[in-house]
Amino acid sequence: MLKTIVVIASALTFVTGPALACKGPHVKFTDDFRQIDDSWGVDPKSDTVTVEAGKVKVKADPSGGYTILYGGAVFDDADLCVTVQVPSQTGNADQLAAGPVFWAQDYNNYYTFAITPGGSAAIVRRIRGKWIYVLEYRKADGIKTHPGEKNVLRVTTSGNVITSYINDVKFASVKGQVPENGGAIGLHAESEQAHRDTWKFIDLKVTDLPP
Amino acid sequence: MSKRASAIAVAAGLGMFLAASSAQACKGPHVQFSDDFREVDQTWGTEQDGDAVTVEDGKVKFKADPDAGYAVLYGGALFDDADICVTVQMPNNFKQGDMIEAGPLFWAEDHSNYYYFELDPNGKVALERKVKGKWVTVLGWRQVPNAKTGAGAKNVLRVTTSGNTITVYVNDEKIASVKGQQPDGGGQIGLRADSERDKRDTWKFSNLKVTDVAP
Numbered sequence: 068m069l070k071t072i073v074v075i076a077s078a079l080t081f082v083t084g085p086a087l088a089c090k091g092p093h094v095k096f097t098d099d100f101r102q103i104d105d106s107w108g109v110d111p112k113s114d115t116v117t118v119e120a121g122k123v124k125v126k127a128d129p130s131g132g133y134t135i136l137y138g139g140a141v142f143d144d145a146d147l148c149v150t151v152q153v154p155s156q157t158g159n160a161d162q163l164a165a166g167p168v169f170w171a172q173d174y175n176n177y178y179t180f181a182i183t184p185g186g187s188a189a190i191v192r193r194i195r196g197k198w199i200y201v202l203e204y205r206k207a208d209g210i211k212t213h214p215g216e217k218n219v220l221r222v223t224t225s226g227n228v229i230t231s232y233i234n235d236v237k238f239a240s241v242k243g244q245v246p247e248n249g250g251a252i253g254l255h256a257e258s259e260q261a262h263r264d265t266w267k268f269i270d271l272k273v274t275d276l277p278p
Numbered sequence: 279m280s281k282r283a284s285a286i287a288v289a290a291g292l293g294m295f296l297a298a299s300s301a302q303a304c305k306g307p308h309v310q311f312s313d314d315f316r317e318v319d320q321t322w323g324t325e326q327d328g329d330a331v332t333v334e335d336g337k338v339k340f341k342a343d344p345d346a347g348y349a350v351l352y353g354g355a356l357f358d359d360a361d362i363c364v365t366v367q368m369p370n371n372f373k374q375g376d377m378i379e380a381g382p383l384f385w386a387e388d389h390s391n392y393y394y395f396e397l398d399p400n401g402k403v404a405l406e407r408k409v410k411g412k413w414v415t416v417l418g419w420r421q422v423p424n425a426k427t428g429a430g431a432k433n434v435l436r437v438t439t440s441g442n443t444i445t446v447y448v449n450d451e452k453i454a455s456v457k458g459q460q461p462d463g464g465g466q467i468g469l470r471a472d473s474e475r476d477k478r479d480t481w482k483f484s485n486l487k488v489t490d491v492a493p
Contacts, residue, residue, distance in 0.1 A: 194356065195463040199388065201353035202323050227354070241321040242354030 088219060089146040091274030096140055096252070098271045106139035122152070122267040125165070125256035129263060134179075136171050136253035143249035145169075146274045148221040152267035153184045155214045159259050160185035161204075165266040166220050168253035169229075172246050179255045180222050180231045180238075186210045188238055190231060201229070202239050209236040217269070225276055303434060304361040306489030311355055311467070313486045321354040337367070337482040340380065340471035347472040351386050356464035360384075361489045363436040364469070367482035368399045370429045374474045375399035380481040381435050383468035384444075387461050394470055395437050395446050401425030403435075403453060405446055417456055422448045440491050 098104065100123045109116045115133055117124045127133035149167045157163060164181040166188075171177030175196040182188045188207040192199050210233055211218050221232040230240040252273060256266035313319065315338045324331055330348050332339050342348035364382050372378055379396040381403075386392035390411040397403050403425070405417035425448050426433050436447040445455040467488060471481035 190353075192353070197387070197463070199353065199356075199466065200323065202320060239320045242319065243321075244355050 088270065089148040089221060089272050089274040090277035091146040092277070093275045094272065095142065095145065095275060096137075096271075096273040098137075100269065100271070104137075104139075107135050107137055109135060122269050123254065125254060125266050125268070126263045127256050127258040129258050130260045132255060132257040134168060134174060134177070134253055134255045136168065136174065136177070136251045138251065141246075141249040141251055142169070142224075142273055143245060144225050144276055146221065146223045146276050147252055147272070148219060149254070149271040150217050150219050150269040151182065152217045152269065153212065153214055154264040154266055157184050157214065157259065157264055158261050160212065161187065162259035163257050163264045163266075164189075165254075165256040165268075167222060167271075168251075168255050169222055169224060170243065170246055170250035171253055172250055176246075177250065177253065178229070178243060180220055180229075181255065181257075182207070182210055182218060182220065182233065184212050184214075186212050188231070188233060190229060190239065190241055192243070201241050201243060207233055207236075207238050209234045223276060303363040303485065304436065304487050304489040305492035306361040307492070308490045309487060310357065310360065310490060311352075311486075311488040313352075315484060315486070319354075321352055322350050323353055324350065337484045338469065340469065340481045340483070341478045342471055342473040344473050344477055345475045347470055349383060349389060349392075349468055349470040351383065351389065351392070351466045351468035353466065355466075356461075357384070357439070357467060357488055358460060358464035359440050359491050361436070361438045361491050362467055362487070363434060364486040365432050365434050365484045366397055367432045367484070368428065368430060369479040369481055372399055372429070372474060372479050373477070376402075377474040378472050378479050378481075379404075380469075380471035380483075382437060382486075383466075383470050384437055384439060385458065385461055385465035386468055387465060391461075392465070392468065393444070393458060395435055396470070396472075397422075397425065397433055397435060397448065399427060399429075399431070401427040403446065403448060405444065405454070405456065407458070416444075416458065417446070417454050420453070422451070422453060424449050424451050438491055 164183045166181035168177050168179045187204040189204040190201040223230045229243045231238040258264040379398040381396040383392045394406045402419045404419045407414045438445045444458045446453045473479040
């Protein structure tokens with residue numbers, strides 16, 4: 068996966084993402100998924116995570132979830148955005164979910180903002196290996212739910228406040244507990260009971276917060 | 279619930295500001311969380327539609343369905359050793375005071391696993407635990423001499439947790455100290471209220487606060 072860390076860069080120079088993406092003027096991180104970046108810690112022998120034509124594909128086991136974390140940087144106040152493509156084939160649309168990970172300390176401690184092809188979204192926290200809902204799954208306006216459709220998910224974190232957006236429509240603003248010195252980002256995908264669903268992620272980016 | 283079955287859900291919009299401290303409130307020097315219920319905080323995970331939980335003038339009002347309970351959990355933080363306090367106001371109209379109760383939740387893992395320190399309009403309290411959706415009595419119902427009773431009466435309920443020890447207070451009077459099982463990594467806090475069999479009772483909560491444990 069190709070990533071570019073740009074600590075302080077001009078928006079005019081680097082912001083080439085979709086209109087619905089992050090709004091901060093300075094890009095801190097991007098990945099267009101056209102080359103492998105070992106900072107993702109992906110197992111090359113496994114077919115769970117693969118990179119292809121600017122997309123990272125995640126195929127979690129049935130009834131399971133899969134998370135990858137980017138080890139190259141940590142972020143505190145930030146604007147994180149990624150395009151999430153709904154699997155082409157799904158059975159039970161409410162059993163699978165995917166979205167960005169933020170404020171991660173390790174694989175047992177992180178937050179994720181996830182959507183389902185059933186049109187719901189939630190903010191969930193993994194703490195010491197257990198899941199707790201920060202905001203339980205609820206119907207969200209504006210999620211594109213058809214197979215292959217793309218949604219831009221965006222999370223801003225400012226202090227202990229998490230604000231989430233779907234296709235530029237605000238979903239919710241909640242409070243959380245930011246790890247000391249910030250946390251890693253990542254991607255999370257879950258498959259339904261009966262088979263491995265293929266979620267695709269495109270155009271991952273982190274900027275600072277918009278003024 | 280020991281008194282009746284419960285129907286749990288998530289609820290309304292609440293607020294988060296530093297609350298004005300009450301003499302009978304938490305004693306720890308550092309405030310970890312407070313909510314004066316003057317602004318909506320979606321971290322309470324409330325339903326957008328429905329009137330089970332509403333916020334008004336610094337109070338959060340619970341109206342559980344008849345013969346049911348309603349609980350909300352705060353998803354924004356976990357607490358292990360803590361001092362939790364909240365003012366609980368009794369309904370203005372109720373028929374069967376021994377059938378309803380309300381109070382704070384703590385050490386919650388989800389809506390099927392938490393502890394509930396509850397007060398009824400007759401001035402009795404109990405501590406119950408929900409484990410995998412089933413109720414277990416930790417401390418049976420007992421009369422609290424200094425509890426304010428009757429329609430609209432307000433009482434400050436306080437719970438301190440230190441290690442596996444839970445201590446409960448009403449209006450600054452210690453009621454009991456019992457042992458419990460703290461969730462690994464701490465638990466969520468929340469609020470719960472229960473209605474009597476034939477009508478929806480309106481319980482009100484105000485000045486919810488969590489501090490560390492007093493030295």
